[in-house]
Amino acid sequence: MDIKIEKQDNKTIVVLNGRVDTTNADQFQQDMEPLMEGENPDIEIDCTDMSYTSSQGLRIFLMLQKSVNARKGKMVLRNMNPQVKEVFDITGFSNIITIM
Amino acid sequence: MEYRSFSSRLSWRIIGIVSVIFLISFIVVAIVSHLTITEEAVRSTRYILHGTVNEIEKPLTEVEISTKMVGAYMTPVIDNPEMLQMIASRTVELSDLIVGCAIIFVHPDGSCDTSRKSEFSYMGEGTAQKFVPNSQQLHQIVKRWAEKPVANKDGSWTPPIPAPYNPSVVITTYCYPLVDSALNVYAIVATDLPIGWMQDKVENLRPYENAITTLFFDEEHVLGIKESDSDLVKRFVRALEEDKEYDNMVSDLRENKDSLRRRVGKGGETSIMAYAPLHNGWMISILCPYRDVLRQSSRSHVSLMIVGIIGLFILFFTCRREIRRMTRPVTELAVSAQNMARGNFNAKLPEITSHDEMLRLHDSFLYMQDSLNDYIGQLKTTRNDKARMESELDVARNIQKGMLSTEFPPNLHAMLTPAREVGGDLYAFMQDGDQLSFSIGDVSGKGVPAALTMAVTCTAIRVVSNSKQSFGEPLDKLVSRINHIVTITNSNNMFVTLFTGRINLKTRRMDFCNAGHNSLVILPPAGKPYFLKAKANLTVGLFDDFPYVPESIDLEPGTRIVAYTDGVTEAENADKELYGDDRLLETVSQLAPEMDDKAAVEYIYQSVSDFADGNPQNDDITIMCIRI
Structure with a gap:
């Protein structure tokens, strides 16, 4: 998968491209870890080109969400395709993560 | 291919080259010596011939003078x-x-x-x-x-x-x-x-053993032919007559020239012939067979050849011994290398005293030996670690298996196949009279972290539902308690999708609570299978205070319920196609009514396995079938 991270004003924009699965979940976690600390907690994730996420991927989104909540910020996932959205729905993650 | 030692091959090569040089030298020496000996023979034969001519001519001249004097005395009287x-x-x-x-x-x-x-x-x-x-x-x-x-x-x-x-x-x-x-x-x-004295002279004139000396008076009168030689001389004379040689000889004689010719006689005998005229027109010839002339040199050639061959033998053995001595380190290194190849990495290397390529080869070997020893050491450690981990994983697998009950009630069967040694899928069930409760779940991730969380979850389920009273409690309460146990022990944001159901076999009413798990498939006794619609509650293990919402459904008698984990629907074949929801519905629709739960579970598993067609299983697969 391909990850682009961009700092914009006081929020971070992440663009995900491809699959999040067993083979690259660790890498995804490492890339996201810097976003789980610091003064500007707001994160916007563009999921237009994310084709799949495994439970490990869900766990990382959850970790992000928890760190954002702890710093009283906001995290938004945008343009998620229906198959991926379904995973978030089934697992109930849609209840705790904002998907627009 | 046959093994031949380096020293032996080198020795043969050297002997080959030396032999060729020796042979060429021998041929050159033989040719030169033949020419020299022939020339010498010609010279000495001519010398002897002239001496004989003088000896014969002297009395002839005396007689001639005497005769003339007699004539002078007689004339007056x-x-x-x-x-x-x-x-x-x-x-x-x-x-x-x-x-x-x-x-x-x-x-x-x-x-x-x-x-x-x-x-x-x-x-x-x-x-x-x-x-x-x-x-x-x-x-x-x-x-x-x-x-x-x-x-x-x-x-x-x-x-x-x-x-x-x-x-x-x-x-x-x-x-x-x-x-x-x-x-x-x-x-x-x-x-x-x-002429008796002439005959003696001619017969004794033999510069070579088989030489024939002949005195020709004219074409009909010849002196010096013995009975035993007559054939040879006749043949020779006949041969002379047959070719130009004779004409040349006659013309030479006419001009009083002496001459010496070499020719091949009939019958393959090569001879040297020397002849000289006397002043009165007679001629003396000496015929020397060439083999006689060359006998001396042939003898010396044989000696030379024998000495040469002996020399070559000595050279071969000396060479071989020296080369073997010098290349011994290579041979010994080869033995050491063979020992190393057999696994003895401490094989002794030969000592090298010379400062040349041998030493470099030896040092390279030494370096290789050290590197190999290091590497093997590391490999052994790694292997031991791996073996220990494998045995530990094996124990963990058995522990995990033990957590999953295999004593199934009559109307429920389940099967769990982990993708690795240990996995994150789980199932549980309990029956009390008409009440049958069951859970199926999947921990996020795989391997040991997932297995540990699975163990916690299984324990939590057991703790929460390990009493008959638990059947009286609302389902959402039970799930909340399970969630609570998993959440407080979960520092690493692991989570579990968990479907929990409780069926009253008498009323055929099922209460259920789905915490983020895949929908069940319901197969009514008549009709098509469908996914059970359930509210998506959050997975277990994340938020202690999440409000889980229970639901209920009434089922017809003979309904089959199929619960599964995403290892089924996300099984992949070699073309990266997923097994998928539709294929699952299709498979469930093929379940015959007479199949018991065990057969149904195996049928679905076989279908998934056939679909993957040997492609490695990358997630745990759990299937549970219930019939009411």
């Missing part, structure tokens, strides 16, 4: 037969060489002049005897003697014949003409010379 007879007798008596002396009278045309009396004298019984030929003998003698002197007006020698007065002695006669004032020949003075 030519009309006195008694004086003539006396002079002839005295000549015979006084000369060591001359055995017969005569004067015959001829007409200028060479015919016998019978008007005057010829006189003949010869040596017999120590004194001079008178010889009187009869008329026929006289005519024959005149014919033999007069022809050439009359024609040439000069002395000439006749071919050898047995003497008329003593046939046991073979003689040649010198005939000298006496001429009158008008230069007409009127008489011939003749002296006889026996």
Whole structure:
């Protein structure tokens, strides 16, 4: 998968491209870890080109969400395709993560 | 391929090259020595020939002079037969060489002049005897003697014949003409010379063992041919006559030249022939077979060859020993390398004292040995670690298996196949009378972290529902309690999707609560299978206070319920296609009514397995079937 991270004003924009699965979940976690600390907690994730996420991927989104909540910020996932959205729905993650 | 040692191959190579050089040298030496020996033979043969010519010519010349003197003495007393007879007798008596002396009278045309009396004298019984030929003998003698002197007006020698007065002695006669004032020949003075001494000389003249010396008087009279040699000389003479060689010889003789030629005789015998003319037209020839000439050099060539071959043998063994000594380190290194290849990485390396490529090779080997030892050491540690981990995982797997009950009630069956040694899928069930409760779940991630969380979850389920009273509690309460236990032990944000159901087998009402798990498939006794619609509650293990919402559904008798984890729907084949929801519905629709739960579980698993077609399973697969 391909990850682009961009700092914009006081929020971070992440663009995900491809699959999040067993083979690259660790890498995804490492890339996201810097976003789980610091003064500007707001994160916007563009999921237009994310084709799949495994439970490990869900766990990382959850970790992000928890760190954002702890710093009283906001995290938004945008343009998620229906198959991926379904995973978030089934697992109930849609209840705790904002998907627009 | 046959093994041949380096030293042996090198030795053979050197011997090969040396042999070729030796052979070429030998051939050159042989050719040069043949040429030299042939030249030497020619020179010595010519020398011997000239010596012999001189020896033979000396008495001939003496006889010629004597004869001329006899002629001079006779001329004043030519009309006195008694004086003539006396002079002839005295000549015979006084000369060591001359055995017969005569004067015959001829007409200028060479015919016998019978008007005057010829006189003949010869040596017999120590004194001079008178010889009187009869008329026929006289005519024959005149014919033999007069022809050439009359024609040439000069002395000439006749071919050898047995003497008329003593046939046991073979003689040649010198005939000298006496001429009158008008230069007409009127008489011939003749002296006889026996040829026995010439024969001895010729026979003893043998520069080589099989050489043949021959004295030619003319084309018909030849001296020196022994009975045993006659074939050879005849063959030789015939060969000469057949080609130009003879013509050359004759013309040489005519011009009084001596010559020496080499030729191949008929029958393959190569010979050297030397010949020289005498002043009176005779010729001496020596025929030397070439093999005789070369015998000496052939002998020395054989010696040279033997010495050479012995030398080559010595060279071979010396070379081989030296090369073997010098390449011994390579041989020993090869043995060490073989030992190393067999796994003995501490194989002893040979000691190298020389400072050359051998030392470098040795050092490289030493370095390789050290590296290999290090590497093997690391490998052993890694292997031991791996073995320990594997055995630990094996134990963990057994522990995990033990957490999953396998004593199924009559209307429920489940199967769990982990993708690795340990997995994150789980199931649980409990029956109390008409009440049947069950759970199926999937921990996020895989491997050991997932397995640990799975253990916590299983324990939590067991703790929460391990009493008959639990069947009386609302389902959402139970799930909340499970969530609470998992959440407080979860510092690593692991979560569990968990579907929990409770069926009253009498009323066929099912209460259920889905915490983020895949929907169940419901197969009514008549009709198509469908996914159970359930509210998506959050997965277990994340938020302690999440409000789980329970739901209920009434089922027809004979309904089948299929619960599963995403290892089923996300099974992949080699083309990266997923098994998917539709295929699952299709498979469930194929379940025959008479199949029990175990057969149904196995049927679905087989379908997934067939679909993957050997493609590695990358997630745990759990299937549970219930029929009411």
